[in-house]
Amino acid sequence: xxxxxxxxxxxxxxxxxxxxxxxxxxxxxxxxxxxxxxxxxxxxxxxxxxxxxxxxxxxxxxxxxxxxxxxxxxxxxxxxxxxxxxxxxxxxxxxxxxxxxxxxxxxxxxxxxxxxxxxxxxxxxxxxxxxxxxxxxxxxxxxxxxxxxxxxxxxxxxxxxxxxxxxxxxxxxxx
Ligand code: NI
Numbered sequence: 034x035x036x037x038x039x040x041x042x043x044x045x046x047x048x049x050x051x052x053x054x055x056x057x058x059x060x061x062x063x064x065x066x067x068x069x070x071x072x073x074x075x076x077x078x079x080x081x082x083x084x085x086x087x088x089x090x091x092x093x094x095x096x097x098x099x100x101x102x103x104x105x106x107x108x109x110x111x112x113x114x115x116x117x118x119x120x121x122x123x124x125x126x127x128x129x130x131x132x133x134x135x136x137x138x139x140x141x142x143x144x145x146x147x148x149x150x151x152x153x154x155x156x157x158x159x160x161x162x163x164x165x166x167x168x169x170x171x172x173x174x175x176x177x178x179x180x181x182x183x184x185x186x187x188x189x190x191x192x193x194x195x196x197x198x199x200x201x202x203x204x205x206x207x208x
Contacts, residue, residue: 038074041089046134046199052180055085055092058113061156065095069111069154072097077107081132083170085177088133096174100166113152115175118160120144127169129183137195141186143172 044050058065068091076084076097085096094114101108125145130138146164149171153159163171173183184192 039071040078041071041075043075043079043132044088044090045203046182047196047203048133050087050090050092051133051177051182053087053092054180055087055094055178057094058152061113061152061154065113066154068093069095069097069113073099073109073111076132079132082166083174084132085174087177087180094178096178098167098170098174100170111154112149112171112174113154113156115149115151115171115178117147117172117175118150119148121146125165125169127166129169129173131173131183134182134184134195134199137184139184139187139191141169141173141183143169143186147172149175 068086072084072086072089072095075089076082076099082100083096083098086093096112096115098110098112099108121144123145124142126140126142128138129141130136145168146162147168149161149163151159151161176182176185184195
């Protein structure tokens with residue numbers, strides 16, 4: 034008897050939940066671990082390489098990431114209460130997308146390497162030095178916990194165009 038994982042519906046722009054600041058997690062228990070597993074399942078199903086709890090409507094500071102390549106063994110990572118403790122002056126640019134802003138991609142510049150303090154799925158304190166795609170993905174997801182989206186890092190003109198497009202699509206769906 035395993036506990037079945039559940040794919041959760043994703044919160045999509047312009048849902049105001051995406052602008053909410055998520056609350057710190059006080060206790061790592063089996064309910065939280067189940068939430069982490071559901072988040073991973075939802076992320077793999079999408080498919081995506083990162084997901085913050087707020088993207089399934091849960092305003093708590095937890096995110097999941099897997100930046101392994103297609104065909105490689107899965108490397109699921111769970112970050113609870115992640116905190117950036119250092120970041121490099123060197124910056125890198127990646128084309129980013131977001132499961133909450135489907136089918137939109139834009140280049141974003143961020144610090145190339147960062148140090149992140151967090152609790153893992155077992156509630157153990159960890160410190161990770163991340164670079165490359167993992168560094169970018171971690172920063173993108175930690176932004177979500179603060180109500181920040183990757184489109185906040187692009188030009189205002191482009192951002193307003195994207196928001197307008199998604200607002201229009203949401204309205205059309207509501208009719
Ligand atoms: Ni995102």
